[in-house]
Amino acid sequence: MMAKIITFVLIFIALAASHLLIDEKGYVLISFNQTTIEGSIVSFTILLLLAITALVLLVKIVRWSWRHLINTKGHFSRKRKLKAQQAWDESLWLFINGEVEQAATLLAKTPQPDERQDYVRAIAAKAALKQGDIVKANTELEAISDDNQGQLATLWLEANNSEQALALLDDKMSAAKPTAAVLSGYIAACVEAQQSEQATTQIAKWHKKLNWSDAQWQTLFERMFTATPEQADTLFNMLPKAVKAHAVPALTKVKLQQGRIAEVTGDLKKLLKQGQYHQLAEYLQYNTQANAELKLALQQQLKKHPDDKELLFALACLCNAEADYELAAKIFDSLSAHPWEARWSKQAQLAYEKIHTYEKAYLIAKS
Incomplete structure (x- = not known):
């Protein structure tokens, strides 16, 4: 607004003083090629001021237009972010409630930021496993970044890829104190890969960190002894006393299947x-x-x-x-x-x- 007032004042002054410039002594003649420009120092000064004012106004107009354009883009960007966040929140609740396929479908329809892509792929892999599509599940898991591959051992196991699960967990198992989640995943991967002795060794070493229920222990030993029945007695004897009670039902079933009821x-x-x-x-x-x-x-x-x-x-x-x-x-x-x-x-x-x-x-x- 101030710039407009200044421009108006300068134009008014130029017009008011124009009759004074007719006989102005500071006469200037500029001639080049077929072009001739006549004027005075005062008139040229006023024109220069007008040109500067116009330039300033032009810059302000451009800056205002640019800010308006950016704000418009920002509006649409915020709208996209809000939509993505709403879809993300809804998909998490769907996932928590066991509706994995619906969660994966919702995330596939609504683009998510780059930092969430690994989670989106993991949920898609989980949904594919639930539908029995092992190929798609492996494809999604392979696309997840190396930084987050260490969190996927359980999914790799579900995708019948125990070797990949073991490879991911090896580094974490080498830590001084592996977490209970890492231990659980590693033992499950060993059983799946029929490396029962390795699983039993880790159980003997870390059983105090495994806060499993009796049902979880029994399920593990049933899988282990059923996969390698000829090793059942050896594996049972490798277990610490505190864990053996959980393994008795599985060992009893193996003995009965082998015709060893007398024992x-x-x-x-x-x-x-x-x-x-x-x-x-x-x-x-x-x-x-x-x-x-x-x-x-x-x-x-x-x-x-x-x-x-x-x-x-x-x-x-x-x-x-x-x-x-x-x-x-x-x-x-x-x-x-x-x-x-x-x-x-x-x-x-x-x-x-x-x-x-x-x-x-x-x-x-x-x-």
Whole structure:
């Protein structure tokens, strides 16, 4: 505004004083080629001032226009950032609530800043794994930057790439005190890669840092002993005393599968005596060897509890193991009075097939 007032004043002065310049003595004549410019020192001075003022005004106009343009771009930039943040927040809640595919889809539709791209790819990999698309999951994991690869051991395991998971965790395991998360991932990777001895060594060394539940321990040992049953006893003996109790169920199942029921008969009879019929039946469904002593104890207990489905199932499993399929089939006929349980099907199907009752075996297989 001030610049406009100054310009107006200068123009007014120039016009008001123009008649005084007619006979101005400071006459100046500039001639070059066919062009001639006539004037006075005063008039040229006024024109110079006007030119400077115009230039200043032009600069101000340009600067104002530029600021306006930048603000407009900033407006759209802020709008994009806000939209990206809203999508990011919503996708995190979807992920937390287990809706991984929806989270991945939302992030794919809304571009995220560069610093979030690794997280976006990790979520996309998780979604691909949930859908069973291993190829896409590996592609997404490979695209994640090297700086964050060390956080992906579990995802690499889920993508059936235990070697990559172990490679990522090796450096972290060499630290003086690896974290519980690193230890868990490394042990799981060793089991997946069937490096059971290495897994057992790490358990023996760091078991106090692994705050796992009994269910987590049992799941690990079942996977470990099932993958290498011939090493089950050796691995069990390598475990510290505090951990062995968690490994007993998995070792018992392996022994029963190997026909070594005589080694665990005492423990099984103890379960029977304590009334832990469900656990006893869970074990005996893996049994492959007859045991008259345990069968007699079961029959005596059934006299007290003739309708107990766990005792009946346990006895049927023992009958199958000693090839008494007729008795096993009769037991499963009586069990049909109870709501049928999926864990009975394998043993029932075996008994019916062996006595050539194929119709019942077919119905069980179909159910």
